[in-house]
Amino acid sequence: MATADRAAVGVIGAGVKTPAGESLDELWKNLLGGRAGMSLYRHPELAGREPVVVGEVSGYDPGRYVTVPEARRLGRVHLLAIGAADDALSACPQRPPPHRCAVVCGIGYGAADIVEKTNRTLAATGTRGLSPLAIPLSMINSVAAHLAMRYGFTGRCLTVSSACASGADAIGYGAELVRHGEADLVLAGGADALLARVAFESFLRTGALSRTADPALACRPFDRDRDGFVLAEGAGFVVLKRLRRGGDDGVLGRIAGYAANCDAHHIVAPRDDGLMAARCAEAALADARVAPSLIGHVNAHGTSTVLNDRAEARALTTLFSGDPPPATAVKSVTGHMIGGSGAVEAIVTLLSLRDGMVPPVAGLRQPDPDLGLDLVVGAPRAVGGQYAISNSFGFGGHNTVLVLAAP
Numbered sequence: 001m002a003t004a005d006r007a008a009v010g011v012i013g014a015g016v017k018t019p020a021g022e023s024l025d026e027l028w029k030n031l032l033g034g035r036a037g038m039s040l041y042r043h044p045e046l047a048g049r050e051p052v053v054v055g056e057v058s059g060y061d062p063g064r065y066v067t068v069p070e071a072r073r074l075g076r077v078h079l080l081a082i083g084a085a086d087d088a089l090s091a092c093p094q095r096p097p098p099h100r101c102a103v104v105c106g107i108g109y110g111a112a113d114i115v116e117k118t119n120r121t122l123a124a125t126g127t128r129g130l131s132p133l134a135i136p137l138s139m140i141n142s143v144a145a146h147l148a149m150r151y152g153f154t155g156r157c158l159t160v161s162s163a164c165a166s167g168a169d170a171i172g173y174g175a176e177l178v179r180h181g182e183a184d185l186v187l188a189g190g191a192d193a194l195l196a197r198v199a200f201e202s203f204l205r206t207g208a209l210s211r212t213a214d215p216a217l218a219c220r221p222f223d224r225d226r227d228g229f230v231l232a233e234g235a236g237f238v239v240l241k242r243l244r245r246g247g248d249d250g251v252l253g254r255i256a257g258y259a260a261n262c263d264a265h266h267i268v269a270p271r272d273d274g275l276m277a278a279r280c281a282e283a284a285l286a287d288a289r290v291a292p293s294l295i296g297h298v299n300a301h302g303t304s305t306v307l308n309d310r311a312e313a314r315a316l317t318t319l320f321s322g323d324p325p326p327a328t329a330v331k332s333v334t335g336h337m338i339g340g341s342g343a344v345e346a347i348v349t350l351l352s353l354r355d356g357m358v359p360p361v362a363g364l365r366q367p368d369p370d371l372g373l374d375l376v377v378g379a380p381r382a383v384g385g386q387y388a389i390s391n392s393f394g395f396g397g398h399n400t401v402l403v404l405a406a407p
Helices: 024-032 068-073 076-089 112-129 134-138 142-151 163-179 197-206 275-288 306-319 338-355
Strands: 009-017 039-041 052-054 101-107 157-160 185-193 233-242 253-262 295-299 387-394 398-405
Touching: 009 024, 009 076, 009 163, 009 338, 024 338, 076 112, 076 142, 076 185, 076 233, 101 142, 101 163, 101 338, 112 134, 112 197, 134 142, 142 157, 142 185, 157 163, 163 185, 163 233, 163 253, 163 338, 163 387, 163 398, 185 338, 233 338, 253 275, 253 338, 275 306, 275 387, 275 398, 295 338, 306 387, 338 387, 338 398
Parallel strands: 101 157, 101 185, 295 387
Antiparallel strands: 009 233, 009 253, 039 052, 185 233, 253 398, 387 398
């Protein structure tokens, strides 16, 4: 597809609900200040365990967006997605006909709280207390379906599930719908709310969660002493549309390129040499028709796990022939929001391009000397350039790269 078409998909609205901020301004301020939004937390059913650091959207009031009955009925993931999506759509009150509007939602796990509540009810009372909506509300497509019903969008309504790459894939796929003329407006993004017993038990068993008790240091991507990721909840959505040839006012940025592939290597561990991640980035750059030398910075996936950070660093040194541009890692401030992370990180990358400023990796004290990355540390760094890339990788070997551009 021609470069003009690739550069023509604009982001005209964005909304976030994260542990480090519920608005773009609040999140951006905390990112630039390197202020992590995590805190110590003990799941109520894990009273015998030591508390762990998590990223919780602790002040979120769903009553700002939904009715009391809706707040009681819906899962946490639905409520976070609705808040972020409402905020994103507030920037575009004039919309195309409903059949030309689409929803693409990235979900890694879904309504964990509804599943756990249902299991507790069955154990305590049997089927007497079982909600007839338990399955419809916990199905992974239910967030996208609720968003489509909320806004009356009757075009495509899709759910992308590629683990921690889900939100980025949703934005990339949404951009494709616009480019191919299948929609005039796409609400695209991701959400997850996995502060649930099953997640804690499973991730603790795998050794993937950080055991550091200091919220400011628990998630420190690319640090020599990194010891795991911080589980978080959150959501991020953008509104995509085709830009006019003369440009459009009020555009946050552009989706210039997108690619996805798979390591086909292991259900949890990435391919150690990062080769398929590097090839994914090469494909995204080719899709955008942008040379690696034009990339001003990288928003890394940066989970703060030993294997993932090492594989990503190798992918970046391969892609940029041993001289990667400056890199940051948003999870050091937000934690890992699973399906929400890739979408929020794409939004943050657009904010960096807008302001010419890359936030630091919070908590990073001793950069791992074996990784060979130019990491933004301590304070924001002024970085020029019209383009940046945002990496998202997921369990199962999913690799997703977005090439993002300034307005």
